[in-house]
Every structure is written in C-alpha cells, then in structure tokens.
Amino acid sequence: MTVPFPDLDPYETLKIENKATEAEIKKAYRRLCLVHHPDKLQGKTEEEQALSRVEFEKIQFSHLILSDPKKRKRYHDTGSLEDIGDTDFDWFEYFSNTKTEINEESIAMDKKLYQGSTDEEEDIIESMVQSDGDFLYLFEAVPHTEVTEDEEKRLFKIVSKLVEDGVLETSKNWETYQKKRKTLFKKLLKSKKSEASEADELKKQIAGKRKLESEDDLKQLIQSKKKQSMDDLIARMEAKYAGGSKKKSSKSKKPKKSDYDIDDAEFEKLQKKMGLRK
Known part of the structure; x- marks a missing residue:
C-alpha cells in the first residue's frame, strides 16, 4: 500500500x-x-x-x-x-x-506519571525559553495542561522557583505577567470558556435542525399548523364582523410563530418526505 x-x-x-x-x-x-x-x-x-x-x-x-x-x-x-x-x-x-x-x-495514567516529573520540568523550561518567557504559552506547549485557576497556580509556582534558582532567566514577558497576572489569565480563561460555549451552541443548532426528521415531530408540526390556520380564520372573521362599518384604526399584530412553524413550501416538502397528507 x-x-x-x-x-x-x-x-x-x-x-x-x-x-x-x-x-x-x-x-x-x-x-x-x-x-x-x-x-x-x-x-x-x-x-x-x-x-x-x-x-x-x-x-x-x-x-x-x-x-x-x-x-x-x-x-x-x-x-x-x-x-x-x-x-x-x-x-x-x-x-x-x-x-x-x-x-x-x-x-x-500518563498525566498522573508526567505531572511533577523531571520530564514536565524540562518541558516547562524548554517552552519558557522558546517563548521568551511567555507564561501563557505553557498552556499550549506543555502536555496535560488545562486552563484552570488551580493549574495556573501550580505552573506559576514551578516557574517562579526555576527563576529563583537561576535555572530560568527572567524576561520582560515574565515580569509583565507577574505584574498583570490576574488580568492576563482571566482574559485567557474567558477566551477558552467562550470557545467552549460557541461549540456547545453549534451542537445545539445542529441538533435543532434534525428535530423535524422524525415522524412524531412532523405530526406535531401538522397539528400546530392546523391550529394556527383555525386561529387565523377566527381572527379574520372577528375583524370583519365585530367592527361593523368602523374603519380599521391600526394594523393587526402578526401572530407569534410557534416553535415548529415553517413556510408552506417547506411544509409541503416535509409532508412528501414522510408520506403524509395535509
């Protein structure tokens, strides 16, 4: 092959x-x-x-x-x-x-063995050197890291000790993070939560589009559409006879769409798809 x-x-x-x-x-x-x-x-x-x-x-x-x-x-x-x-x-x-x-x-299992090991320390050192002291880069480069407050505290403690011991040289990026630590990490945390929220919303939208694919949902749609048609008929008759010769003073409000409301063309397509008659 x-x-x-x-x-x-x-x-x-x-x-x-x-x-x-x-x-x-x-x-x-x-x-x-x-x-x-x-x-x-x-x-x-x-x-x-x-x-x-x-x-x-x-x-x-x-x-x-x-x-x-x-x-x-x-x-x-x-x-x-x-x-x-x-x-x-x-x-x-x-x-x-x-x-x-x-x-x-x-x-x-690998996470349990890795975190706190010399391998992790070497990866942290390498990542800090490569990024010129960009602390937040650790969340992208170091295995098993998650964007949480506990993880940030753990990594910050490790890096601080490495700088203190002279293993890592201090840098402008590292000093900036120390001064604006809370603000910078909060921004990263918010960004990650926003990404996760957008992904969840996308999943809900995809799931929502599939709701009408089952026969039960189509039957519910038919019942809803029939009810709306009857309500519209009654509303038109009331408007015609209740007001007598009185002129309309304002436009009638547009009826609120139900959760299953669609236009007639799409409705007909769904009926044909499921083999049902209106």
Missing part, C-alpha cells in the same frame, strides 16, 4: 533535530499525541478537529519511521518516504489501532 504522506518530513512533524536520540523521539511523539489525539478535541470546531485528526496521523507515521532503525536509515539515505512502507502494510488499520491504544484511560 502507498505511504499516506509521501512528502512529509518526519523530523519537522515531530519538531525534533535530525540527530535526535531514541528517547527524544519518544518524548516528542508522546507530547504531540496528547495535543492532537481525537479524545482531546472537545470544544474545537469541525474544521479544527479535521485538521487535528490529519496531524495526529502524520505524528503516528513520523514516529513509525523514526522509531524503526531500518526505516530511519533508508529515509536518511534517500530523503524519500515513497519506498518506506511495505506493500502489504495496511495504514488505515494501523491508524485505527493507534487511536484505540491511546485512549482516555491511558491519557489519564
């Missing part, structure tokens, strides 16, 4: 150097998996989820190449991935199995 990403650079995908050790490859792979795994996509848009799924498969593919000495050497020698895969290798099955192996339970 043809390789899925023939033009991909596995080193660039895993964000590591060409001379990376086996341990560095494994570490980079784990970190990126935690960011792009399908179980971590809640709150993202459909487009973001689709891009993240593709990126996740690229990460799997890159790791498979670089963790195999023979495949890695062949890539180094040829600079191509075209002849890396075995002809009978099923990539679709491989990607599916990988998603199963890395599930919510394994992620929770």
